[in-house]
Amino acid sequence: MRPVNAVIREVAEENPTVRTFRFDPSFDPVPGQYLMVWVRGTDEVPMGFSYRDGITVQSLGEATEALFGLGPGDSVGLRGPLGNGFDLVGDRILLVGGGVGAAPLALLGERAREDGLEVTSLMGFRCRSDLIFRSRFEKMGDLVITTDDGSEGVCGRASVGLERLDPGSYDQIYLCGPEPMMIDVIRRCHGSESKIQASINRYIKCGMGVCGSCCLDPEGIRVCVEGPVIRADRLLESEFGRYKRGPSGLKEYCGR
Amino acid sequence: MAILSGAVGGLVLRNPVMLAAGILGTTGSSLRRAARAGAGCVVTKSVGATPREGHPGPVVVQVEGGLLNAMGLPNPSYKIFQEDIDLARQGGVPVVASIFGDGPEEFAEVASGLDADCFELNLSCPHAERYGSEIGCEPSNVEDITRAVKKNVDVPVWVKLTPNVADIVSLGKAAQRGGADAVVAINTLKAMAIDVETGRPILGNRFGGLSGPAIKPVAIRCVFDLSATLEVPVIGVGGISSWEDAAEMILAGAQGVQVGTALAGGYGIFGEITAGLEHYLVRKGLTLMELRGAAGRTP
Ligand SMILES: Cc1cc2nc3c(=O)[nH]c(=O)nc-3n(C[C@H](O)[C@H](O)[C@H](O)COP(=O)(O)OP(=O)(O)OC[C@H]3O[C@@H](n4cnc5c(N)ncnc54)[C@H](O)[C@@H]3O)c2cc1C
Numbered sequence: 001m002r003p004v005n006a007v008i009r010e011v012a013e014e015n016p017t018v019r020t021f022r023f024d025p026s027f028d029p030v031p032g033q034y035l036m037v038w039v040r041g042t043d044e045v046p047m048g049f050s051y052r053d054g055i056t057v058q059s060l061g062e063a064t065e066a067l068f069g070l071g072p073g074d075s076v077g078l079r080g081p082l083g084n085g086f087d088l089v090g091d092r093i094l095l096v097g098g099g100v101g102a103a104p105l106a107l108l109g110e111r112a113r114e115d116g117l118e119v120t121s122l123m124g125f126r127c128r129s130d131l132i133f134r135s136r137f138e139k140m141g142d143l144v145i146t147t148d149d150g151s152e153g154v155c156g157r158a159s160v161g162l163e164r165l166d167p168g169s170y171d172q173i174y175l176c177g178p179e180p181m182m183i184d185v186i187r188r189c190h191g192s193e194s195k196i197q198a199s200i201n202r203y204i205k206c207g208m209g210v211c212g213s214c215c216l217d218p219e220g221i222r223v224c225v226e227g228p229v230i231r232a233d234r235l236l237e238s239e240f241g242r243y244k245r246g247p248s249g250l251k252e253y254c255g256r
Numbered sequence: 257m258a259i260l261s262g263a264v265g266g267l268v269l270r271n272p273v274m275l276a277a278g279i280l281g282t283t284g285s286s287l288r289r290a291a292r293a294g295a296g297c298v299v300t301k302s303v304g305a306t307p308r309e310g311h312p313g314p315v316v317v318q319v320e321g322g323l324l325n326a327m328g329l330p331n332p333s334y335k336i337f338q339e340d341i342d343l344a345r346q347g348g349v350p351v352v353a354s355i356f357g358d359g360p361e362e363f364a365e366v367a368s369g370l371d372a373d374c375f376e377l378n379l380s381c382p383h384a385e386r387y388g389s390e391i392g393c394e395p396s397n398v399e400d401i402t403r404a405v406k407k408n409v410d411v412p413v414w415v416k417l418t419p420n421v422a423d424i425v426s427l428g429k430a431a432q433r434g435g436a437d438a439v440v441a442i443n444t445l446k447a448m449a450i451d452v453e454t455g456r457p458i459l460g461n462r463f464g465g466l467s468g469p470a471i472k473p474v475a476i477r478c479v480f481d482l483s484a485t486l487e488v489p490v491i492g493v494g495g496i497s498s499w500e501d502a503a504e505m506i507l508a509g510a511q512g513v514q515v516g517t518a519l520a521g522g523y524g525i526f527g528e529i530t531a532g533l534e535h536y537l538v539r540k541g542l543t544l545m546e547l548r549g550a551a552g553r554t555p
Pocket residue numbers: 034043044045046047048049055056057058059060061062063064065100103104200201202203204205228246
């Protein structure tokens with residue numbers, strides 16, 4: 001499809017580097033699906049849905065900074081919803097998010113509550129001022145917060161918060177966050193890999209499964225159409241947690 | 257599927273249906289997946305002398321009947337691409353390295369630096385400054401570059417031609433003079449899409465190349481004319497998304513066909529096309545060789 005023109009209705013500052021943009025029109029995404037957001041004159045980048053009509057963006061580089069320069073009444077071009085999205089399974093689920101990775105999980109959790117599922121959330125942030133969507137998660141059910149500096153909740157990474165919970169007791173675990181955090185959580189849930197669905201990040205260019213930019217070694221899974229949500233047992237057989245490819249196809253090794 | 261096996265452009269293939277250049281060809285993994293899905297051979301993403309990140313997005317726009325792209329030749333450079341070619345070879349079919357450069361020397365440098373089963377010279381990408389069709393629209397460049405690569409490698413060399421010229425046959429003849437083992441036609445048609453809301457060209461690069469069903473009739477015509485004139489075989493590409501399309505391309509004179517944009521529908525396309533072609537040949541009681549170019553022999 002051609003990009004659809006979308007007008008920014010409102011912008012909310014979630015924390016100093018994260019903003020939510022709400023659009024007109026609204027979409028009907030499966031939580032975990034994403035949009036290709038065309039910030040005209042700059043670039044087109046993938047962003048997961050945090051609302052049916054919204055995305056929640058961390059300012060990192062050129063495209064996201066240009067987006068932060070836009071306000072109500074301005075417009076962007078949108079392609080989507082793209083990708084597979086999360087599959088809701090069972091009666092009791094656990095959401096594990098890190099940083100802006102909390103965004104698609106907030107939409108997922110709300111959808112799960114509508115369907116009558118029991119939702120527990122474990123959300124990790126760097127510090128108290130980085131927290132996003134606290135009230136959305138609190139409304140869904142139990143919420144454990146971790147911060148790296150201990151300024152809120154449990155001190156440590158999200159994976160440390162797992163010790164407060166019994167991961168094996170959930171029908172399904174949903175993950176989204178920085179790659180080292182996700183791989184850490186998957187390893188700590190050893191034996192439950194087939195019950196973990198993770199939304200992962202790879203360099204997405206075409207978003208339609210032709211260009212090859214997003215493919216995972218060694219099976220060549222096309223993250224843009226077969227993902228971004230991939231089961232942890234498949235991820236453990238892949239490059240995930242070790243390296244990913246940048247815009248030219250060069251490998252970028254994980255920093256740990 | 258013995259009925260589909262045979263020689264194509266100096267290679268012996270189990271079937272004549274290949275993965276086109278630049279489609280799911282950046283990594284050895286995705287190339288191997290195409291091979292395992294049934295491709296007769298696989299062509300890599302075009303690689304050059306230095307890493308390139310490609311053009312800013314949007315890099316694709318879906319339009320009526322096709323796809324516009326301006327990827328901008330992103331590639332990690334030939335210097336680190338050998339491991340991907342080696343992995344792709346585990347798929348069990350020949351791996352064709354698509355390469356680009358800014359002239360005979362750079363093309364020769366890239367070709368000499370890679371161990372592949374065949375080279376396809378990208379003299380036809382329409383949206384990268386200094387490369388592709390910018391040099392490939394000139395017959396003398398096509399001839400010189402083909403000759404330079406031939407001198408440096410001992411595997412077949414295919415030359416991929418641009419349709420963005422008045423006379424594609426003169427480019428084909430130039431490739432033949434340079435020693436090409438086959439020509440591949442066509443690369444994308446130079447094209448553009450504009451956002452009516454803002455008046456802005458949609459592609460980050462403003463213009464790009466059109467592929468998909470919309471260009472099939474153009475490709476059929478190019479293959480028909482090239483195969484009528486050249487002695488070297490012609491490999492047909494452009495808008496093939498079914499076995500009927502592949503059969504049509506072979507009837508026009510193609511010895512093999514490549515599939516690009518149709519991969520958007522998944523890797524199953526290779527199995528669909530080869531199974532369909534096989535049934536068709538059996539039903540018609542024809543061999544691939546008899547089918548090839550039959551359109552030009554009809555009274
Ligand atoms: C499926 C998916 C969903 C995402 N959802 C969100 C979200 O909800 N909120 C959010 O803040 N971020 C999200 N991201 C990450 C977001 O796409 C990048 O942060 C953004 O592209 C950065 O662009 P930039 O030009 O500002 O930064 P750059 O300076 O260009 O890059 C900064 C970082 O972003 C990565 N990046 C840049 N372009 C892309 C691209 N086209 N595809 C993937 N990664 C890229 C780079 O590898 C680099 O690590 C998502 C990524 C994917 C793949």
